[in-house]
Amino acid sequence: MDFKTSIHPLDDEAAQERWRALWETSPQRSSFSSLPYAQAAAEAFGLRCEMHLVSTAERDEAGALVYWRKRGPYRQGVIPPFTQYSPVVLRTPPPEAEVHARRSAFEALLTALESHFALLSFFIAITDIRPAQWRGWRVEPLYTYRLSLTDDDLMQSWSSATRRTFRKHSAAYRVEEQPDAAAIIDQCAESYRRHGRAFPADPARLHPLVETLREKGQVRLFTATHANGTAPDGGLAVLHDGQTAHYWIAGSVPGPAMTVLLGHTLPHLRDAGLQTFDFVGANTPSIAEFKRHFGPTLTPYFHLQKITRPELRLLHRLRRG
Numbered sequence: 001m002d003f004k005t006s007i008h009p010l011d012d013e014a015a016q017e018r019w020r021a022l023w024e025t026s027p028q029r030s031s032f033s034s035l036p037y038a039q040a041a042a043e044a045f046g047l048r049c050e051m052h053l054v055s056t057a058e059r060d061e062a063g064a065l066v067y068w069r070k071r072g073p074y075r076q077g078v079i080p081p082f083t084q085y086s087p088v089v090l091r092t093p094p095p096e097a098e099v100h101a102r103r104s105a106f107e108a109l110l111t112a113l114e115s116h117f118a119l120l121s122f123f124i125a126i127t128d129i130r131p132a133q134w135r136g137w138r139v140e141p142l143y144t145y146r147l148s149l150t151d152d153d154l155m156q157s158w159s160s161a162t163r164r165t166f167r168k169h170s171a172a173y174r175v176e177e178q179p180d181a182a183a184i185i186d187q188c189a190e191s192y193r194r195h196g197r198a199f200p201a202d203p204a205r206l207h208p209l210v211e212t213l214r215e216k217g218q219v220r221l222f223t224a225t226h227a228n229g230t231a232p233d234g235g236l237a238v239l240h241d242g243q244t245a246h247y248w249i250a251g252s253v254p255g256p257a258m259t260v261l262l263g264h265t266l267p268h269l270r271d272a273g274l275q276t277f278d279f280v281g282a283n284t285p286s287i288a289e290f291k292r293h294f295g296p297t298l299t300p301y302f303h304l305q306k307i308t309r310p311e312l313r314l315l316h317r318l319r320r321g
Contacts, residue, residue, distance in 0.1 A: 005112040026089035033087035044209035061105035074118035081201035086122035107131040145279040145296035157295025169256040175264040181210040184235030187251030224261035233257035
């Protein structure tokens with residue numbers, strides 16, 4: 001199949017329409033690959049972002065919104081903080097015969113990106129990642145947990161211990177939807193510190209991103225506050241695209257607050273028409289174990305990286321050595 005590749009600025013209205021049409025049908029559709037998220041994330045973190053499309057004579061078959069910055073004379077593709085999936089989308093999974101013949105839309109997209117960037121990094125929710133492996137990309141498997149929200153009784157998949165915790169402590173907390181993300185971001189930052197991890201974003205940059213997406217209807221904010229307290233004990237910013245909700249920015253003090261918060265929030269999301277809840281990662285043992293108790297399905301995705309310039313590959317090897 002013959003493909004044409006093209007590059008567009010993010011504010012190109014005709015290209016935006018093409019992206020939306022591709023995004024609507026793509027298995028990789030999510031809030032993270034939506035145009036509002038890309039525009040807001042690029043502005044919040046001071047990144048450039050451009051659209052790459054792969055098309056036939058009839059329609060677009062693949063695309064990527066690439067965040068990038070200059071690294072000396074080089075263009076480096078990057079992943080913004082708190083972005084679980086990079087905006088790389090395919091209209092349909094490529095037929096295996098096209099993959100084996102090295103003529104899939106995914107391979108055409110990778111080829112185009114390699115010619116425009118010196119360094120590239122993506123989190124990709126594409127099942128057949130072999131075109132990247134065959135092109136010499138470094139491929140690291142990662143995992144997330146995904147929970148169906150279509151059941152009438154969402155607690156039936158929970159572990160018995162999680163059900164007991166929720167029932168025992170639910171009445172002790174006020175769970176409320178909030179108009180501002182500041183307290184939730186603070187809770188998240190504190191949770192990172194408690195686990196000995198650096199917070200991946202400047203809160204002063206993260207807050208405008210959350211607020212912009214909340215105003216666009218893509219974020220809902222929930223907190224759980226103990227009846228005897230005034231400050232939230234747990235907070236959760238849910239990012240969604242109308243189909244899938246993401247456990248995007250979250251944190252709580254040790255104790256039952258997050259279990260109670262999720263127990264109240266998940267039915268709200270289901271009743272709003274959302275079908276799936278993505279726990280946004282299952283790659284830290286203790287955190288993954290907490291998420292597992294809600295009965296989700298373990299789902300793989302991949303971290304893809306490539307250095308396309310030989311002098312940078314040499315420098316990278318020297319630094320690692």
